[in-house]
Every structure is written in C-alpha cells, then in structure tokens.
Amino acid sequence: MHNCYDAQSFCESITPVTDSLQCVGHPGQPVEFVPRVGAAVDPDGRIAVTIECLSDAVPDAVVTWLRAGQAISSSNQHQISANTTQLTVRHFNISEFIREDFSCICSNPLGNKGRTTRLLGPSISDSSLLPNQEGTVVTLTWEVPPLSLVTGFDVQMRGPALDETLQRSGEFRSIQVKPGSARSAGVLHLDPKSTYHFRVIPSAGRMAGEPSMQNRIGPGDGLSGAAIAGIAAGIPCGVLALLISTALLYLSVSHCKRSGQPRYPVSRAVEKAVASQPDSALPDYNKLHAPSELSLAVPKFVPPPPVRTATTV
Structure with missing residues (x-):
C-alpha cells in the first residue's frame, strides 16, 4: 500500500x-x-x-x-x-x-x-404552502428525509370541492397523485373567500406513511383551533368580572346616599400640603392642660375665733 x-x-x-x-x-x-x-x-x-x-x-x-x-x-x-x-x-x-x-x-x-x-419508511419531514396574490392558486412544497423510501405522493384537500360532483367538504379527498421524485404540486381555481386545508401522504408501493402537517388557506388563517377555544372559554369569565364590578359600584353609591354626606376625593395637592406642614403648626395639648402659676390651689377658709360680749342688764 x-x-x-x-x-x-x-x-x-x-x-x-x-x-x-x-x-x-x-x-x-x-x-x-x-x-x-x-x-x-x-x-x-x-x-x-x-x-x-x-x-x-x-x-x-x-x-x-x-x-x-x-x-x-x-x-x-x-x-x-x-x-x-x-x-x-x-x-x-x-x-x-x-x-x-x-x-x-x-x-x-x-x-x-x-x-x-x-432505510426509513415513507415519510415527509416538512411542508409549506404558498398562495398567489389573488388567493386562487396555491403551490404545495414538501421535503423527504434522505434515507426515506418513497415511490409516490397523494395530495389531498379539505374544503369546497373544485368539482361539484365531489362535494364532500368535511373530508380530505385526493386531488393529485405525484411520483416519488416530485417535491411540489400546484392547485388552481380556488375561491379566495373559502377556507381550504391541504396535506400530502407519502407512499412506498402499497404502504402509506404518516400525512404531512396540514396547511391552511382562507379567511381566518390567523386563528387556530386552540386560539378559538381559548377565546370561547374566556368570554364567560369576562362577563362575570363585569357583573361583579357593576354590583360593587352600585353598593358603593347606595352607601354614600344613605349616609347623607357625600364624600369627595381629596386631591393630591391638598394631601401634599397637609403632609408638608411642620410639627410646630400643631397645638401642644400638653401645654394647654399643664397648670399655670395663676391657677394655684385656693387655701381653705378658717373662721375667726368667737368673741364674747357683755350683756348689760
């Protein structure tokens, strides 16, 4: 060697x-x-x-x-x-x-x-969807793992049927069959006001692999099923919070009316003015109640001794 x-x-x-x-x-x-x-x-x-x-x-x-x-x-x-x-x-x-x-x-x-x-069975690692500006044509693309065995692809759609004789909007149905070398498919004549779901199923002979992720086009693309469920669950909580706030406000107003003394909120300026006054401005209650020199105790009254007087007969 x-x-x-x-x-x-x-x-x-x-x-x-x-x-x-x-x-x-x-x-x-x-x-x-x-x-x-x-x-x-x-x-x-x-x-x-x-x-x-x-x-x-x-x-x-x-x-x-x-x-x-x-x-x-x-x-x-x-x-x-x-x-x-x-x-x-x-x-x-x-x-x-x-x-x-x-x-x-x-x-x-x-x-x-x-x-x-x-070697791996038929599988798809990633997929995406690209619509045209009008929303009437979409191009599906997908990727296959390097060691995956694939002999064909079944392109499926769920939504309004392109052909009125195939009107089954609630189910996925095959619209195209592609060879194993294909990595994209185009779908024409879509209604831009309708919602469509697309997926691709790989196959090797008679063995079908797992479907790709679903790609969606149409109104409401921004809301997923989880988001819609979250919004629906949050509506009752919001209504309950609004009712509680209204009840508390009503009770507060009723209490003020019964007391007869309307209370007004004190402005922050007044609060600052009161807080900034020095302690000397307040009266010293200890001095007011302390005894002064003029308020000494009065001596007790002692009556004079009795005087004897002579009586002339």
Missing part, C-alpha cells in the same frame, strides 16, 4: 508518463461521503430500492456491499452496477428494506471509507 510520501511514484506507476502525457491529479484515498437513496416500482410491481455510495478517490474506489453484515453479490434480488457504486434491491414488501442495515465500503490502494445505512 502506498502512502502520501510516494504519491508521485504511485501516480507514475498507474499512469504512463511520456513526453506528451503527464500524470494528472494527485492520488488520494476515498473521502467521507453520504449514501443516496431512491425508490421506484418496477413493471412487475416490485419496489426497487437503489443505494449509491460514491466517494472521490484517485484511483477510483471499488465498492463492497454488505447486508446485515454479510457480503452480497449480484443476483436476482440484488443487482450491483458495473462500476460497483450502486446497489439495487427488489422486493414486493417494503418491510424487507427497512428492517436490516445496508453497508458499503469504498476502497482503493490508498485506503477505504465505509458507511452503514438504515
């Missing part, structure tokens, strides 16, 4: 060098890569899953394939391309593909890189 120190000699060994031809490119081992997956239905009705492992390398890498850890070769069920970079597996049941791991190892004389892949 050659290393990076004798890359030039290795290049010369695999590429004839003459006066008119020189070694082109630098030798290198396989680099990291991401497997690519595709699915389709063949004429026999079988699901054909293709896995591609392609890694940049000089010289080109040769790919070895494994299924559940066991090496596989071309057969009726497994077909390997001439350059070994693609593996195609065929079966009627989608579960045959998603219950086992597939591995590929890209190798050349300078090294190797390998990846193990666990």
Whole structure:
C-alpha cells in the first residue's frame, strides 16, 4: 500500500508518463461521503430500492456491499452496477428494506471509507404552502428525509370541492397523485373567500406513511383551533368580572346616599400640603392642660375665733 510520501511514484506507476502525457491529479484515498437513496416500482410491481455510495478517490474506489453484515453479490434480488457504486434491491414488501442495515465500503490502494445505512419508511419531514396574490392558486412544497423510501405522493384537500360532483367538504379527498421524485404540486381555481386545508401522504408501493402537517388557506388563517377555544372559554369569565364590578359600584353609591354626606376625593395637592406642614403648626395639648402659676390651689377658709360680749342688764 502506498502512502502520501510516494504519491508521485504511485501516480507514475498507474499512469504512463511520456513526453506528451503527464500524470494528472494527485492520488488520494476515498473521502467521507453520504449514501443516496431512491425508490421506484418496477413493471412487475416490485419496489426497487437503489443505494449509491460514491466517494472521490484517485484511483477510483471499488465498492463492497454488505447486508446485515454479510457480503452480497449480484443476483436476482440484488443487482450491483458495473462500476460497483450502486446497489439495487427488489422486493414486493417494503418491510424487507427497512428492517436490516445496508453497508458499503469504498476502497482503493490508498485506503477505504465505509458507511452503514438504515432505510426509513415513507415519510415527509416538512411542508409549506404558498398562495398567489389573488388567493386562487396555491403551490404545495414538501421535503423527504434522505434515507426515506418513497415511490409516490397523494395530495389531498379539505374544503369546497373544485368539482361539484365531489362535494364532500368535511373530508380530505385526493386531488393529485405525484411520483416519488416530485417535491411540489400546484392547485388552481380556488375561491379566495373559502377556507381550504391541504396535506400530502407519502407512499412506498402499497404502504402509506404518516400525512404531512396540514396547511391552511382562507379567511381566518390567523386563528387556530386552540386560539378559538381559548377565546370561547374566556368570554364567560369576562362577563362575570363585569357583573361583579357593576354590583360593587352600585353598593358603593347606595352607601354614600344613605349616609347623607357625600364624600369627595381629596386631591393630591391638598394631601401634599397637609403632609408638608411642620410639627410646630400643631397645638401642644400638653401645654394647654399643664397648670399655670395663676391657677394655684385656693387655701381653705378658717373662721375667726368667737368673741364674747357683755350683756348689760
């Protein structure tokens, strides 16, 4: 095995060098890569899953394939391309593909890189809706996980029927069928005054995956079902609070009328003026009640001694 120190000699060994031809490119081992997956239905009705492992390398890498850890070769069920970079597996049941791991190892004389892949059933990772300015045409777009097996899509709509013979507004109904390679769909002739719901269901053969998130267009787009329920629950609480406030106000007015002394609110200016007066402005009740020099206790009255008088006979 050659290393990076004798890359030039290795290049010369695999590429004839003459006066008119020189070694082109630098030798290198396989680099990291991401497997690519595709699915389709063949004429026999079988699901054909293709896995591609392609890694940049000089010289080109040769790919070895494994299924559940066991090496596989071309057969009726497994077909390997001439350059070994693609593996195609065929079966009627989608579960045959998603219950086992597939591995590929890209190798050349300078090294190797390998990846193990666990395939997924039909699924949609994200979806969105884009209407035109008039609201009469919408474009649905969706995305699929890289390792998801999808052979087709069922575009469905709920709302006023585009065809009067299909008037079932309360149910989702199929309006378009798209191949597994599609990632968008256009819907025409919509009524801008009506509300429509759209979703996309992926499938792999006869197996249908989970529907995508629902996308809505029409009046009231800003209110979801949860928001409407919240508003409906809040209306009785608001009415009750209003009745309580009205009752309290009525009781307060009735009390003031019975007392006969209307009370007026004191302005903040008066409150500040009262609060700013110094303590000396208030009378000292202790001094008013203290005894003064003029208010001494009156001495008790003592009567004079009796005087004897002579009586002339």
